[in-house]
Amino acid sequence: MSDTYPSSSSPLLIVGSVGIDDVKTPLGEVSGVLGGAASYAATAASFFSPVRIVAVVGDDFPQEHLDFFRSRGIDLTGLQNVPGETFRWSGYYDFDVNQAHSLDTRLGVFQDFRPDLPDGYRDADYVLLANIDPTLQLQVLDQVRDPKLVMCDTMNFWIEGKRDDLLHVLARVHVAVLNDAEARQLCGTFSLVQAARQIRELGPETVIIKKGEHGAVMFGAGAHFSAPSFPLESVKDPTGAGDSFAGGFMGYIAHTGDTSDNNLRRAVIYGSVMASFDVEDFSQDRMKTLAREEIAARYRSFKEIAHFEALGELSLLEKLNG
Amino acid sequence: MSDTYPSSSSPLLIVGSVGIDDVKTPLGEVSGVLGGAASYAATAASFFSPVRIVAVVGDDFPQEHLDFFRSRGIDLTGLQNVPGETFRWSGYYDFDVNQAHSLDTRLGVFQDFRPDLPDGYRDADYVLLANIDPTLQLQVLDQVRDPKLVMCDTMNFWIEGKRDDLLHVLARVHVAVLNDAEARQLCGTFSLVQAARQIRELGPETVIIKKGEHGAVMFGAGAHFSAPSFPLESVKDPTGAGDSFAGGFMGYIAHTGDTSDNNLRRAVIYGSVMASFDVEDFSQDRMKTLAREEIAARYRSFKEIAHFEALGELSLLEKLNG
Numbered sequence: 001m002s003d004t005y006p007s008s009s010s011p012l013l014i015v016g017s018v019g020i021d022d023v024k025t026p027l028g029e030v031s032g033v034l035g036g037a038a039s040y041a042a043t044a045a046s047f048f049s050p051v052r053i054v055a056v057v058g059d060d061f062p063q064e065h066l067d068f069f070r071s072r073g074i075d076l077t078g079l080q081n082v083p084g085e086t087f088r089w090s091g092y093y094d095f096d097v098n099q100a101h102s103l104d105t106r107l108g109v110f111q112d113f114r115p116d117l118p119d120g121y122r123d124a125d126y127v128l129l130a131n132i133d134p135t136l137q138l139q140v141l142d143q144v145r146d147p148k149l150v151m152c153d154t155m156n157f158w159i160e161g162k163r164d165d166l167l168h169v170l171a172r173v174h175v176a177v178l179n180d181a182e183a184r185q186l187c188g189t190f191s192l193v194q195a196a197r198q199i200r201e202l203g204p205e206t207v208i209i210k211k212g213e214h215g216a217v218m219f220g221a222g223a224h225f226s227a228p229s230f231p232l233e234s235v236k237d238p239t240g241a242g243d244s245f246a247g248g249f250m251g252y253i254a255h256t257g258d259t260s261d262n263n264l265r266r267a268v269i270y271g272s273v274m275a276s277f278d279v280e281d282f283s284q285d286r287m288k289t290l291a292r293e294e295i296a297a298r299y300r301s302f303k304e305i306a307h308f309e310a311l312g313e314l315s316l317l318e319k320l321n322g
Numbered sequence: 323m324s325d326t327y328p329s330s331s332s333p334l335l336i337v338g339s340v341g342i343d344d345v346k347t348p349l350g351e352v353s354g355v356l357g358g359a360a361s362y363a364a365t366a367a368s369f370f371s372p373v374r375i376v377a378v379v380g381d382d383f384p385q386e387h388l389d390f391f392r393s394r395g396i397d398l399t400g401l402q403n404v405p406g407e408t409f410r411w412s413g414y415y416d417f418d419v420n421q422a423h424s425l426d427t428r429l430g431v432f433q434d435f436r437p438d439l440p441d442g443y444r445d446a447d448y449v450l451l452a453n454i455d456p457t458l459q460l461q462v463l464d465q466v467r468d469p470k471l472v473m474c475d476t477m478n479f480w481i482e483g484k485r486d487d488l489l490h491v492l493a494r495v496h497v498a499v500l501n502d503a504e505a506r507q508l509c510g511t512f513s514l515v516q517a518a519r520q521i522r523e524l525g526p527e528t529v530i531i532k533k534g535e536h537g538a539v540m541f542g543a544g545a546h547f548s549a550p551s552f553p554l555e556s557v558k559d560p561t562g563a564g565d566s567f568a569g570g571f572m573g574y575i576a577h578t579g580d581t582s583d584n585n586l587r588r589a590v591i592y593g594s595v596m597a598s599f600d601v602e603d604f605s606q607d608r609m610k611t612l613a614r615e616e617i618a619a620r621y622r623s624f625k626e627i628a629h630f631e632a633l634g635e636l637s638l639l640e641k642l643n644g
């Protein structure tokens with residue numbers, strides 16, 4: 001297991017959906033594959049830190065998916081297995097990979113799920129509230145003792161239907177991550193700068209807005225940070241890109257234990273790196289062969305893609321004034 | 323004129339529309355203002371290098387607009403003034419500032435325009451074929467002797483209606499700049515990576531895709547370059563942002579005479595800087611008060627926005643391996 005976490009890292013607690021997906025894109029079609037926000041996030045994070053999942057699956061959940069989690073070193077003590085149907089999502093993408101079209105969403109066993117954290121999970125330093133009903137996110141927060149950094153994700157469905165609970169979640173987290181459409185919907189403004197400020201006023205000191213193929217922007221106490229996206233030849237399956245981003249981000253933070261602005265910026269790049277790998281194949285297939293050396297190499301590519309020289313000796317102003 | 327070009331710079335030749343605009347945005351409304359691709363590009367470029375315009379206006383063109391060009395040190399020898407109506411555009415923007423809605427476009431005197439370059443213009447080293455009928459872009463190219471760098475811009479109207487001429491233009495330029503929708507339209511693919519490669523196969527070694535509020539990406543012989551956009555609180559009038567980008571880019575290249583990859587990257591940032599100022603006010607009003615110190619300060623802001631640390635001593639891989 002040379003590509004799982006180093007033993008020095010702090011564990012990351014992730015709550016969110018674990019499910020089964022049917023997905024169709026212009027480049028193919030799969031059914032019965034591993035899906036769910038917590039699944040994607042946990043796998044991405046597992047390259048950086050130990051991961052503990054809090055979620056529920058039904059008795060139809062395939063053994064191979066459990067085996068995959070275990071192959072990534074993911075702790076499944078908090079994954080309840082109950083009679084009933086696992087959460088299922090089916091959807092498709094056209095050529096605009098930024099836009100998922102849902103065909104069917106069945107909550108299944110998540111409908112009656114009430115997270116009950118194993119005692120060893122309650123002192124988690126790092127918590128990722130992946131996309132799930134904000135009521136469940138709050139129940140997890142209530143059980144965690146004194147976390148150092150909590151990040152939450154969400155989606156349009158909860159912004160519409162569970163706004164109050166979502167606002168309670170936001171008031172209690174350090175970092176909110178959402179995509180551009182969700183930020184605009186939540187705040188009723190087109191300007192992402194204004195939306196980010198509004199969200200920061202709701203609680204989180206840091207807001208990260210994911211922009212799909214256009215990268216991500218982080219707004220915090222200091223300067224904005226704009227991360228490029230990785231220019232891929234083609235996107236095979238965009239499902240889970242945002243969750244992989246969140247997992248990569250929080251996994252790296254848990255690994256380093258460093259929440260300085262400089263390190264948050266690095267975490268955004270690691271999140272972007274993991275999202276860029278995720279979309280290269282269906283479901284989590286790319287993660288099955290991904291090596292940590294590839295992660296480091298892609299980080300360097302991001303650096304090269306974003307690089308330009310500072311105003312230096314040859315700068316316009318200095319030429320003119322000097 | 324401390325904010326016009328330094329005398330050491332090479333002149334930049336710009337062909338494109340000069341016109342009169344009526345524009346409405348969620349933040350206001352103006353009519354009879356200075357518009358046209360060449361106008362915006364020339365003004366942006368004039369902060370970096372001497373500029374020569376090749377275009378035509380009618381006898382209704384306001385003196386104040388000519389005075390503004392002159393205040394920016396722009397050479398108007400090649401700006402024909404003929405009887406008839408100046409090019410006019412009227413349009414509006416909703417909250418999605420990336421999407422212009424045209425209400426009316428009247429070519430006016432551009433309909434019978436045939437560019438005739440003053441002899442002194444023909445040895446231009448740097449040429450910007452701003453958005454205009456590609457037939458006119460070709461006529462200008464035919465008259466220029468041995469330019470070092472030619473950049474062309476275009477729009478959906480010419481991609482649809484004058485595709486053959488546009489392909490001839492592309493075969494003869496070094497840099498093509500277009501927005502993401504235009505790149506997709508021209509190449510019939512959603513992937514910007516694939517579109518850029520297709521366009522490079524048509525002629526230009528370098529392709530720059532403008533993505534509005536999402537920045538710009540440059541594809542060349544080397545690595546991709548992704549430039550962030552400047553996170554503005556609000557966009558008052560997006561008209562001319564792309565033209566200001568092209569003008570800032572080419573003005574900086576003409577100023578430095580350096581077409582290395584590193585300097586093209588800087589030029590993309592200067593183009594982005596000029597676009598970010600352009601949208602802060604209607605028409606070219608922001609340019610009337612813009613100082614070169616502000617340009618340099620915003621360049622530094624772009625650097626800060628895009629900055630993240632390379633994999634260094636504390637890197638994941640080295641921690642694990644070391």
